[in-house]
Amino acid sequence: MKPYSQLTVISYIIGPTLIVVSHVGALLVIFTGLSWGAITWTLLLYVIRMFATTSIYHRLLTHKSYQAPALVLWIGSIVAAAGGQMGPSWWKAHHTKHHQFSDQDHDPHSPYRPFKGIKGFWWSQAGWLFSSEFLPAKLPADVENDVVLRMVDRLHFIPMIALGAISYLMGGVDYLTAFFLSTTLLFHGVATVNSLTHTAGDQPFSTNDYSRNNWLVAVLTLGEGWHNLHHAFQSSARHGITLRVGQVVYLPDPTFWLIKLLEFLNLASKIRVPSETELIARAKDRNHQHLALGTEVEISI
Ligand SMILES: [Zn+2]
Ligand SMILES: [Zn+2]
Incomplete structure (x- = not known):
């Protein structure tokens, strides 16, 4: 019922x-x-x-x-x-x-x-x-x-x-x-x-699902297409984030820009965004973590 x-x-x-x-x-x-x-x-x-x-x-x-x-x-x-x-x-x-x-x-x-x-x-x-x-x-x-x-x-x-x-x-x-x-x-x-x-896109972050970052969806939905980031960091107000060669890269995210505008107008506060250390620690490709931390890459067979 x-x-x-x-x-x-x-x-x-x-x-x-x-x-x-x-x-x-x-x-x-x-x-x-x-x-x-x-x-x-x-x-x-x-x-x-x-x-x-x-x-x-x-x-x-x-x-x-x-x-x-x-x-x-x-x-x-x-x-x-x-x-x-x-x-x-x-x-x-x-x-x-x-x-x-x-x-x-x-x-x-x-x-x-x-x-x-x-x-x-x-x-x-x-x-x-x-x-x-x-x-x-x-x-x-x-x-x-x-x-x-x-x-x-x-x-x-x-x-x-x-x-x-x-x-x-x-x-x-x-x-x-x-x-x-x-x-x-x-x-x-x-x-x-x-x-x-x-179903389609890349997975820079480790999650327990098939969520992906998809640029086409990001265009259609004003930033929601960066869905792998979103599943990895659900409480992040910013979705447009990825990792490239161990570096954090910020992607276009109009919804986040709107939230920042609301903050400027005193209509939003306590905006939550993960730190770069947290982002790198969640890399799906463990090489990214090692590159970012400047340590040697472990290769397990
Ligand atoms: Zn989802
Ligand atoms: Zn959600």
Whole structure:
């Protein structure tokens, strides 16, 4: 039995329903095309809602990699919900489970469990949302105890529908199509973190899963594609980090830049980033550790 009401189940199911509607709505572009204004609206909605998902739902709400005033968390959560990312309790519940069981049996969206190959890839990209995995077994207590976040969680579909209505009022079918297209692209962009960054890319850091650093996903998700670093250092606000010949190299990470901007504006504090010693100590290739420490490389056969 789920630790939440039947009404909550109905509210949750509205989420993937709206995503399907967005896919169908995005097809309107074939018939209507898009004005330059609508193209700008598509990109703007994509970037703003991606930032809310990455900097607020992921790095703040779930991993607490920095601190921010409640208002930042609340507004960011409403924007992320408007992106079709569901509510904060649902999102954190699944993402916490993903880290707890990464690429093992209870990972909700691993490309290796319960399927492999192309079927596994589809499962991690979208298929799991249409399975029994969709409803979380439990909801995070800290989010549930915040009355505003709990309300955003249960009414997650309202910001999204409101944004669709605003788009229509702004520019008719042209802008409504832009909203559908942007939401569809956003959905698949975020989902590549579940699929592509567990299948393709490099693994500079040692972890117990298949997480990888993938530059394409980093572009699509404004920095979340540096997923191997993220699995190795889950509480790091900065994901764009790798190792090259024993040296720490920083990679483009727009979400981290946004967090730094929030800090400059006094809207973020206590930003957590691992030290270079910690990063090197976690190198997957032990040669990197030795190179960095200036000692001879041990070769074991
Ligand atoms: Zn994470
Ligand atoms: Zn992952």
